[in-house]
Amino acid sequence: MSAKTISPTDRPIDVEVVPENSALVPVVTPSVSQIAIAPEHKPELRYEPIALAAYYKRRPLQVLRRIFTILTPTLSFAFGLWLDSKRGVVVKNDQRRAVQLRQLLTRLGPAYIKIGQALSTRPDLVPPVYLEELTRLQDQLPAFPNEIAYQFIEEELGALPEDIYSELSPQPIAAASLGQVYKGKLKSTGEEVAVKVQRPDLREGITIDLYILRRLAGWAQRNFKRVRSDLVGILDELGDRIFEEMDYIHEGQNAERFFQLYGNMKDVYVPNIYWEYTNRRVLTMEWINGTKLTNTAELSAQGINARYLIEVGVQCSLRQLLEHGFFHADPHPGNLLATTDGKLAYLDFGMMSEIKPPQRYGLIEAIVHVVNRDFEGLAKDYVKLDFLSPETDLTPIIPAFARVFADAEGASVADLNIKSITDELSALMYEYPFRVPPYYALIIRSLVTLEGIAIYIDPNFKVLSEAYPYVSKRLLTDPAPQLRASLQDLLFKEGTFRWNRLENLLKNARNNQDYDLNVVLNQGLEFLSSDRGAFIRDRVVDEIVKGVDALGRNALHNFTYLLRERVGLTAINETPSASIEQQQTLEHIKRIFNILQETRGFDAKQLVPQLAQLVVNPGVQRLGQQVSSLLVQKAIARLIREFLAPEEVVVNPSQRKLPA
Known part of the structure; x- marks a missing residue:
């Protein structure tokens, strides 16, 4: 269905501009008639914690009434925790207490439901058993x-x-x-x-709860040394997000x-x-007339492939998280529908978030370090991504990362399960001085939710396996310096070129629907010919020369054999043996060429114009000259050895012939 709409670009929206120092004055009285606010007195769009504090400090009785309402069930829950501790049954009762916490947050209202949902992605604040239960917190009233x-x-x-x-x-x-x-x-x-x-009274209820919780967070932060995260900052981030959701x-x-x-x-x-x-x-x-992806029987009856739509969802999520950075943070089954014509429809855009470019590149760098099992590099990535402060001692954290990813030994990282990795990382982050940035918490919520739907549809579905072609494509095509450095880390180990990694990248990348071989070849050659690509260029040139040299040895041997035979020199027609390294390089080059030929969109005729443009590029010309110069040097040296100084030269007068 295509609807005629008027967008903000078609007519201006009457959204007031809020001054930086403006005070937020929530609606106080609960009656319907008084909630109808005159246009000039509408509550502000932004969450202003300082103005909010000033407002409620003038209304202590209202605050005390709400605190009393909250404290009664909360103290009962806290007393149960205290009893567990005194009786030594904390671990035994953890699961039961986690369920009670979920039920308590639901009873306390919208602000606490949102807080519980936020805590479900905060392994630095909440023990693993509580994390698991809070993910079941339903946003229903x-x-x-x-x-x-x-x-x-x-x-x-x-x-x-x-x-x-x-x-x-x-x-x-x-x-x-x-x-x-x-x-x-x-x-x-x-x-x-x-x-x-x-809902009515929503702004009043949300603001007073945020005010109380913010004061409680400040007190906890000052008095409990174990609290590593910025609780006040977390509450402010949550307040911003809730206020955005309240503005339709x-x-x-x-x-x-x-x-x-x-x-x-x-x-x-x-x-x-x-x-x-x-x-x-x-x-x-x-x-949207559609069906939940988890209703597999109905989808099957309609002839809709639920697994395919999950693949579409994974690809869309990757674009959101790693390409544009603007992502849907709540892709639960009710917000993802299969339309009657077999498309994946997204609903509910209240909970969105954004990842800045440095963070997006940092996530891809972290993926590369996991693939390389470079856990020291991974620990440094977590510092760059603001999970760890720069002064953190990484010594105990590096082997802890190795233990988390130990299950991948002998298997591809792509075969791992996001939920299992997240659970192990959650325990790690609770044990060590991690602080989870808000954007990461929402990423995990998004990915784990999507994986849960995927596994419900197909228990063998691997989100990371579906994601790897996209990551491979980005590494091969994105010119960003950070990703070029990651590509270098992936392809080289101690100065040695890893052909198998390049093969795997090309194989995986060609499975991505947006993969463009022309772009890969174009950008790859341009990068190799640039100053930024000097490190990779020198080593790639060496590898290319080895491969082409090995390929040309047979041809040169055949030529010199015929030539020596022609002039009457004894010639032994035995194919020269290349070194094992040369043979391996040659085999890799052959396999890579076959991969390129099998790649969707490969057409030698269409590549001709691209190559014609590249050959006039000065940097590409220098690269070609470097390769050809080394090949000529090797060829001349081999020609001299083969023709003028063979290991065994026996002159046989009866075989000597005059040139024709």
């Missing part, structure tokens, strides 16, 4: 009355619901911590839509940005936003 939802629609959109929608479902089809969703039909066009309406204009803009970056991918679908029917607390989005 009872629905609020339709009358309130209808009033919000009227207040936000300036018209009665029946004037905008010819139909609205009698009850919400879903109710979460921040809002609930109705299925509707636009009166103007008859198109089916999803109408998302925010921001969510709509996220959806449009997601479409611009990934909507052109094959079989990826992003629903349209109806901007004329969207505001801060109401979002109208195209309705």
